[in-house]
Amino acid sequence: MRRNLFGVLLGIVLLLALAGCGTKSQEDVVKALDEKMDEVSSYRAEAKMTLKTGSDSQVYNIEIWYKQPSYYRVSLKNAKKDQSQIILRNDEGVFVLTPALNKSFRFQSDWPKNSSQAYLYESLVKDILSDSKASFKATKDHYVFETKTNYPNSNIIPKQEITLNKKDLAPVSVKVMDTDMNALLTVEFSKVEFNKKFDENAFDTAKNMTGARLEVPTMAKGETDALEVMYPADLPSGVEQVDEKEIATENAKRVIMTFGGKKSFTLVQEKARVLPATSTPTLVNGDPVDLGFAIGALTDHSLTWSYKGVDFMIASDDLTPEEMVMIARSVQGKATK
Secondary structure, eight states: OHHHHHHHHHHHHHHHHHHHHHOOOHHHHHHHHHHHHHHOSEEEEEEEEEEEETTEEEEEEEEEEEETTTEEEEEEEETTSOOEEEEEEETTEEEEEEGGGTEEEEEOOOTTTTSOOTTOHHHHHHHHHHOTTOEEEEOSSEEEEEEEOOOTTTTSSOEEEEEEETTTOOEEEEEEEOTTOOEEEEEEEEEEEETOOOOTTTTOHHHHHHHHHHHSOOOOGGGGSOOOOOOOSOOOTTEEEEEEEEEEETTEEEEEEEEEESSOEEEEEEEOOOOOTTOOOEEESSEEEEOSSSEEEEOSSEEEEEETTEEEEEEOSSSOHHHHHHHHHTSOSSOOO
């Protein structure tokens, strides 16, 4: 009788222990994430990023390298692999490389510390740890957090859903959502390797530019002649196009569009000039900003970027940085007026 009673009690204890092991509270997971960041000295990740603009979606492949204390390499390529950029951070600063144009920009910036970054693991963890009102749920294989974003003037995309793998707390997916909870930006991770060993010069600027040119050849002159003019699909409320001028340049032509109404801005586009391979990086006073399809240079009153061999610039004393990014993200695909 005693043996039977002892066996029943032991079984109950084991069941309770197993049940406890399978359930973690939000506080438990947050604590584990904090400890995880102390253990991670580096990582390599691969992901697919989908950017939704209007009724269209653009898909890009991302490869992310990170090494303590603050070395980063983020490679961004579209599905056709004819648009490629690399954002790099090393001891010399923050760089954006565009190998097809032999262009490199050097930023005086704290990137990536100055805002949320949907494809950087430590940025996602930081957003989770810093949001005391984050929601949490656990599924069979995942932990899911919904947190506020940390983008400058983030009224348009205030929320993000971060899904983590239960086994190792690796990122599975991120959805950056608008005020109606529609996902405008989705990142789906296919591979994450923690504490990855990198070559000594893996984050070297010159080596990365040389390697990237081998994957995406420099544009030939014939590719930079014609200019397919593009128009923004998304404009702030009460703003419309009021003028358009075409000016002849050494690079064929420059198109200048003027928009007015409640707010005004100018959009300039012209075929990019391929620089000599020996060109030194251009210093930019601003921050690199992820447009989804390209990395731009954002200041208080301007946003510049290159896309498929075309240089774009938005200039305005009225638009917020958030509005400039919104407009820039919509200047792609088919040219529509």
